[in-house]
Amino acid sequence: MFDEILKMVKDQIGGNPQVASSLPAGQEDEVHKEIASHIDNGIKSEAQAQGGVGGLLDSLKNAASSGSPVASAIEGGLVGSLGSRFGLSPAITGAISAALPGLLQKFAHKANDPNDPSITHDSIQSSLSGGLGGILGGMFK
Numbered sequence: 001m002f003d004e005i006l007k008m009v010k011d012q013i014g015g016n017p018q019v020a021s022s023l024p025a026g027q028e029d030e031v032h033k034e035i036a037s038h039i040d041n042g043i044k045s046e047a048q049a050q051g052g053v054g055g056l057l058d059s060l061k062n063a064a065s066s067g068s069p070v071a072s073a074i075e076g077g078l079v080g081s082l083g084s085r086f087g088l089s090p091a092i093t094g095a096i097s098a099a100l101p102g103l104l105q106k107f108a109h110k111a112n113d114p115n116d117p118s119i120t121h122d123s124i125q126s127s128l129s130g131g132l133g134g135i136l137g138g139m140f141k
Contacts, residue, residue, distance in 0.1 A: 002127075008036075040127075063075075
């Protein structure tokens with residue numbers, strides 16, 4: 001699932017010339033991975049809060065609405081991280097934050113599209129249970 005999110009981030013951010021040209025030279029991939037990581041973690045947290053994949057996808061359908069809890073939760077940590085790790089200006093982190101609702105909606109659309117096998121309910125569930133299994137496995141070592 002992370003790879004698909006990363007691909008969407010690269011398409012979205014790379015497609016915005018203002019943002020793409022403002023990323024530190026040679027660190028574009030790291031910035032994209034940082035954004036994708038925050039989205040991936042936010043999606044996993046939201047799935048737990050919403051009771052699974054169905055609740056997650058329902059909440060992401062409305063991600064473009066102002067004050068989306070999913071987008072807001074991701075944005076909070078992402079803006080600080082991009083500013084501190086990569087020295088991105090508030091204007092650039094703001095532009096990246098503005099892209100989050102669209103990315104989340106695109107994720108939900110892909111997951112609900114039976115003709116798009118890139119993200120499926122099963123792949124999301126697998127990612128969620130894999131993450132939980134890894135956490136629980138680490139607790140019992």
